[in-house]
Amino acid sequence: MPLAQAQAMVPELLTVDATPADDAAALDRLAAWCLRLSPMTAADRPDGVWIDVTGCTHLQGGETSMLEALSGHLAGSGLTARIAIADTPGAAHALARHGERSVTIVDPGAQDAALAPLPVQALRIGDGQTADLRRLGLDTIGQLAGAARGPLARRFGNALLTRLDQATGRVREPIQPVLPPEIIVVRRGFIEPLSTAEAFATVILVLVAEACTVLERRGEGARRLDLVFERVDGTTQLVQIGTSRPVRDVRHLARLLDERIETVDPGPGVEAMRLVLPLVETLAPAQRADGLMQRADGLAPGGTEAADLSVLIDRLVNRLGPDTVYRLRSVESDVPERSQRPVPVHAAPEAPSQPVSPEPPASWLHPGPRPVRLLDRPEPIEALAMMPDHPPRAFTWRRVRHRIVRADGPERITGEWWWRANELTAVRDYWAVENQDGRRFWLFRQGDGVDPGTGGLAWFLHGFF
Amino acid sequence: MPAIDLSALRAQVAALARGTRRSAAAAALPFGIPAIDRHLPGGGLALGAVHEVAGGGPEVEHGAAAALFAAGLLARRPGPVLWIHGRRDLFSAGLAGAGLDPGRLVLVRTRRGALQAMEEGLRHPDLAGVVCDCEGRLDLVASRRLQLAAEASDVLGLVLRQSRRFADPALVAPSAATSRWRITSLPSPPPLAHAADVPGLGRARWSLALLRCRGAEPATWTVEAPDAQGRLALAAVLADRSLAPAALRVLAG
Numbered sequence: 001m002p003l004a005q006a007q008a009m010v011p012e013l014l015t016v017d018a019t020p021a022d023d024a025a026a027l028d029r030l031a032a033w034c035l036r037l038s039p040m041t042a043a044d045r046p047d048g049v050w051i052d053v054t055g056c057t058h059l060q061g062g063e064t065s066m067l068e069a070l071s072g073h074l075a076g077s078g079l080t081a082r083i084a085i086a087d088t089p090g091a092a093h094a095l096a097r098h099g100e101r102s103v104t105i106v107d108p109g110a111q112d113a114a115l116a117p118l119p120v121q122a123l124r125i126g127d128g129q130t131a132d133l134r135r136l137g138l139d140t141i142g143q144l145a146g147a148a149r150g151p152l153a154r155r156f157g158n159a160l161l162t163r164l165d166q167a168t169g170r171v172r173e174p175i176q177p178v179l180p181p182e183i184i185v186v187r188r189g190f191i192e193p194l195s196t197a198e199a200f201a202t203v204i205l206v207l208v209a210e211a212c213t214v215l216e217r218r219g220e221g222a223r224r225l226d227l228v229f230e231r232v233d234g235t236t237q238l239v240q241i242g243t244s245r246p247v248r249d250v251r252h253l254a255r256l257l258d259e260r261i262e263t264v265d266p267g268p269g270v271e272a273m274r275l276v277l278p279l280v281e282t283l284a285p286a287q288r289a290d291g292l293m294q295r296a297d298g299l300a301p302g303g304t305e306a307a308d309l310s311v312l313i314d315r316l317v318n319r320l321g322p323d324t325v326y327r328l329r330s331v332e333s334d335v336p337e338r339s340q341r342p343v344p345v346h347a348a349p350e351a352p353s354q355p356v357s358p359e360p361p362a363s364w365l366h367p368g369p370r371p372v373r374l375l376d377r378p379e380p381i382e383a384l385a386m387m388p389d390h391p392p393r394a395f396t397w398r399r400v401r402h403r404i405v406r407a408d409g410p411e412r413i414t415g416e417w418w419w420r421a422n423e424l425t426a427v428r429d430y431w432a433v434e435n436q437d438g439r440r441f442w443l444f445r446q447g448d449g450v451d452p453g454t455g456g457l458a459w460f461l462h463g464f465f
Numbered sequence: 466m467p468a469i470d471l472s473a474l475r476a477q478v479a480a481l482a483r484g485t486r487r488s489a490a491a492a493a494l495p496f497g498i499p500a501i502d503r504h505l506p507g508g509g510l511a512l513g514a515v516h517e518v519a520g521g522g523p524e525v526e527h528g529a530a531a532a533l534f535a536a537g538l539l540a541r542r543p544g545p546v547l548w549i550h551g552r553r554d555l556f557s558a559g560l561a562g563a564g565l566d567p568g569r570l571v572l573v574r575t576r577r578g579a580l581q582a583m584e585e586g587l588r589h590p591d592l593a594g595v596v597c598d599c600e601g602r603l604d605l606v607a608s609r610r611l612q613l614a615a616e617a618s619d620v621l622g623l624v625l626r627q628s629r630r631f632a633d634p635a636l637v638a639p640s641a642a643t644s645r646w647r648i649t650s651l652p653s654p655p656p657l658a659h660a661a662d663v664p665g666l667g668r669a670r671w672s673l674a675l676l677r678c679r680g681a682e683p684a685t686w687t688v689e690a691p692d693a694q695g696r697l698a699l700a701a702v703l704a705d706r707s708l709a710p711a712a713l714r715v716l717a718g
Contacts, residue, residue, distance in 0.1 A: 309545060309571065312589045316573055316582055324574045328557050328567050340557045345571060364561035364568070369666065372536065372559030373529040376552075391664070400523075405652060408666040432666055438650035439524060440669055463556060464529035465669060465690075 020046070030079075037066065040177040048096065050089055050175045067103050086111050089175055090167030094122035094141070112168055116142030123163040129156055141167070184277040186210045193232050193269025197261045200229075200273070201254075204261075207275040208254045221246025221283030227257055229264055230272040237264045241318045244310055244345065246283040252311055256318055313345050330364050334413050336374060336462065339366075368411045369432040371442045371463030378460035381443065385459075388449030391431055395443065397461050402435040409433075412448065427454040432465065440465035494538060494621065498688070498699050501673075505644075506680035510538065513619035514643035515587070515611045517603070519626035519636055521649030521672070527554070528598065530648040530671055531625045533563050533691055535596045540564030540695030542621065544593035547586040551576040551598060564695035569593070576600070580607050587614035587622050594621035600628065601635065608640035644678035651687060668692070670700050 007013050024045060031043040031050075037060065040052035053066070060066035067083055074081040084095035084104040091111040095104045098118045106114045115122070118141050121130040132155075138144045144152075144164060153161055165171040186207045194200060204227070215221060223246055229237040239260045247253060316325050326342040333339045383395035391407030409431035415423025428444045435441070442463035447455025495502045495509035502508045510516060518531040532555065539546050546569050548555065553574055557567035573582050579597050586595035603624060615622045626636050649672045656667035669690035675683055689698040 309589075309591065312547075312586060312592075313571065315585055319585075320573065320575050320578050320582065326572050326574070328555075328570060328572065330557060330567070336556070336558070340567070342572070364557050364566065366558045366562075370558035370562055371529065371556055372532045372563070373527050373554045374556035374559070375554060406655075406666050407664065434653060434666060434669075436652065437522070438652040438670060440529075440650065440666070463559070464524075464527045465533070465559070 037070065040175065042175045042177050044093070048093065050092075052175060052177070053085065063105055067105065071103060086114070088167060088169045089173050090124070090163065091115055091169070093124065094118055094167055098122040112145070115167055116140060116145070120144055123160070123167055125160055125163055129160060132156070184211055184214050184280070185274060186214075187272060187274040189272040190270070193271050195266040195269045200261050200264070200266075200270070201258050203273050204257045204275075205250070205254050207273060208257065209250050211275055211277060212248045212250050212253070215248040215277070215280065215283070218280075219282060219284070220280040221248045222253065222277045222279070223247075223281050224277070224279035225253065225257065226276040226278060227260075228274040228276065229266070229270045230274065231267050232269045232271050233267060235267070237266075237270075239264060241314075242322070243314050244317060246281040247310075247314070248283060252314070255311075256314055259315065259319065333416065335416060336370070336413075337376075338416075368430070369408055369442070369465070371432075371440075371465045374442075374463040375461065378444070378462045381459050381461045383443065383445070383459035385445070389429070391433065392443065392459070395433075395441075395459060395461075397441075402439070402441070404433045405436055406434040407431050410445075413444075425451070425453045430462075492619065494542065497696050498686075500699060501686055504675070504681055504684055505678065510621070511643055512621050513616050515608065515615050515622035515624060515641075517624045517626055517640065517642045517645040519645075519647050521647050521674070523631065524648075524650060525626070525628050525631070525633070525636065528625045528627045530650060530669075530690070532596075532598075533559070534646070534648055534671075534673075534697075535594075535623045535625060536560045536563040536565040537691030537695035537697065538621070538623070539594045539596070540566075540691070542593040544591060545569050545571055546593050547571050547573065547582075547589075547595045549573040549575065549579050549582050549586070549595070549597040551579060551600060562693065563691040564693055580611065583622065583624070584610055584614045587611060587620050588618055590618040590620065592620050594623060596623045596625060599624045599626055602638070603635075603640050603642075605639060605641055608642050612641045612643065644681075645676045647674040647676055648672070649674070668698075673697070 003015065007015070024043070027043040027045065027047075027049065031041045034041040034049055034051050038051050038053050038056040040050075040054075042050040044050050053063070057063045057066050060069060063085055067085065071081055071083060082096045082099070082102045084092045084099055084106070086092040086095060086104075086106040087108055088111060091106060091114065094115060095106065095118070098121075099114075104114070119130075120133045120138060120141060121127070123141065123144075133139075133144065138147060141164070145168065149161060162171060166173040188203055188207060190203075194203070207227075211222070211225075222243060224240065224242045227239040227241075229239070231237065239257060241253075241256045241260065243253075243256070313325055325345050327345050328340045329343045331339055331341050379397065381395045381397045383392040385392035389410055391409060392404055394401060394403045396402070410429035411431075413428045413430060415426030417424040426446075427448045428446060429448060430442060430444045433441050433443055441461055442465065443459060444462055445455070445457060445459050447457045449457065492512045493505070493507035493509035494512055505511075518528075518534055519525055520528045520531050524530060536559075540563060546565070548570050550572065551574065555570075555572070557570075560567050560570070573579075573586075575582060579599055580603070583595050583597040586592055603626065608624075611622055611624070624642065628636060651670040651672050653667050653670040655661045655663065656665040657663045671688050671690060672685060673688045674685045675681065677683065687700040689700050691697055
């Protein structure tokens with residue numbers, strides 16, 4: 001049906017352009033994901049995945065439990081799947097698409113009986129052939145299999161019979177498996193076991209240099225590195241590091257690994273070291289730093305600020321953990337605690353937080369007084385103030401009484417009812433105050449002091465100047 | 466008798482007195498206040514060195530004035546700033562008010578690894594400075610490590626000492642930092658000097674005490690808190706005192 005006709009029939013019809021390339025890529029990813037079930041999987045365009053589970057089902061506890069787990073996983077990721085297991089790819093294909101149940105298991109050798117009631121289009125033949133077969137009264141595969149082969153071959157060609165034989169198992173049909181992405185593994189074995197940090201550092205440099213050569217050839221950079229120390233006693237020690245952006249700089253990676261050597265227990269000695277790069281990303285080839293201009297600390301000369309800082313950031317992240325290093329981004333909000341937000345350190349500086357924001361990004365500066373330290377959660381205080389809008393005369397915080405000498409305010413901040421419905425009437429009145437010693441505090445009162453619906457008139461300490 | 470270049474000799478002696486590997490011509494970040502800059506060796510706060518800053522009295526707990534002081538100093542240096550803190554209580558609008566663009570900040574949130582992270586940052590020559598909110602001890606070994614890292618890279622290191630206790634002995638323990646400052650709030654004058662009863666807040670006033678410094682005597686100045694460009698100003702102490710009696714007598718006579 002043409003789109004125009006469909007839209008004429010249903011005016012509010014939602015249309016989305018088909019993206020066959022994206023669909024195919026997603027199907028390839030799904031096929032690669034299915035590698036966990038079997039080493040042989042393939043995408044069956046446009047809507048299926050082959051999995052050759054020969055000899056693999058016992059690892060999952062049998063065919064039934066494997067299918068249960070598989071359909072559970074797929075449903076968990078939002079995919080509705082029909083699954084069939086049979087002796088031949090053709091039979092599994094037919095039963096998955098035209099079988100009665102969404103999960104079908106055909107016992108070995110029983111595919112002829114299982115296929116017999118299915119319509120002929122289940123055999124992966126064209127619509128024209130299906131219509132011709134129908135005209136001859138051959139509606140099901142069982143009827144087709146019972147017909148004389150000679151006249152069928154003369155009328156429809158060999159393709160139809162090949163499909164039939166593939167489904168019933170008289171002709172073998174290989175599937176073209178997807179290849180798992182090649183993972184870079186570099187390994188060095190030693191004649192004598194190593195146990196000193198210096199020796200490890202030397203080997204790390206060799207391993208990283210070799211890995212980086214491969215990365216350079218493939219135009220990729222490492223995001224994660226696993227260094228496995230194989231000990232003489234048969235056990236292994238693992239060092240894992242991550243980088244904030246794809247890297248193939250030998251010095252940088254080697255230094256990150258060197259810093260973790262101290263966490264390795266060499267025990268009786270390490271007889272081999274293996275460097276695995278499980279996660280790589282595309283990294284455009286860069287102009288190499290001029291050796292003459294190399295600085296003493298090994299960093300590339302010049303360069304942008306971000307590129308240089310990434311070395312430092314990677315080292316901090318690997319030492320302290322991924323969420324500890326961040327930047328601040330200003331958010332357009334009058335509520336102080338919402339006006340800044342931590343963002344990952346390599347996030348784009350101006351990523352749109354709201355989908356539509358015609359205004360320029362929020363500025364950091366605020367016209368009102370703003371403290372330099374803001375308490376995570378405001379602390380309740382007892383304050384003495386004349387209603388509705390006189391500055392507090394004194395307040396007690398943590399059992400210490402502060403007499404207020406000077407004050408600036410009130411600065412009224414209203415709730416953001418357009419985000420949160422329960423803040424429709426909420427009001428905070430902020431005061432910057434100075435006590436008798438000159439210490440400056442940022443206080444607020446909930447409510448405007450007139451309408452009890454705006455807040456409960458409780459006072460809080462929110463920051464320090 | 467051969468002619469002796471006195472200035473070279475002085476520089477050599479000064480370097481010996483400081484006990485560092487740094488050259489005499491090391492850079493410094495001037496405060497822009499002649500009285501303070503003249504007092505400090507090198508004409509300002511030495512770069513490539515670690516300085517301790519603490520709040521005075523009860524302010525030592527949050528160190529808000531110390532943070533503002535650090536923000537004002539770093540506002541006048543180009544480049545990214547590494548700020549290590551444990552409490553997640555920095556407020557960007559307040560830092561921006563002292564001239565430090567919060568977009569320049571790279572924040573590290575850690576308590577135990579704070580000094581390690583600071584040392585890592587001080588080794589990085591592209592930073593404008595490293596600030597560390599340090600709650601707890603800063604012993605000689607740790608501070609010496611920081612100082613050496615800073616000397617190698619010429620990065621300004623500021624350790625903001627914090628403590629939950631008044632008069633914490635850990636704050637006065639010796640360290641290898643180049644200088645130690647204490648900032649105490651003072652009552653500020655009325656916002657309008659000629660109309661004392663107009664309500665409001667003017668610039669905050671601090672007592673800026675140099676407690677210890679290599680190559681300089683301890684001293685105390687009364688300053689005004691950083692302006693929007695991060696500059697301190699010497700407070701006009703005399704401005705809000707009453708007029709001298711002598712002048713009044715002349716008028717009366």
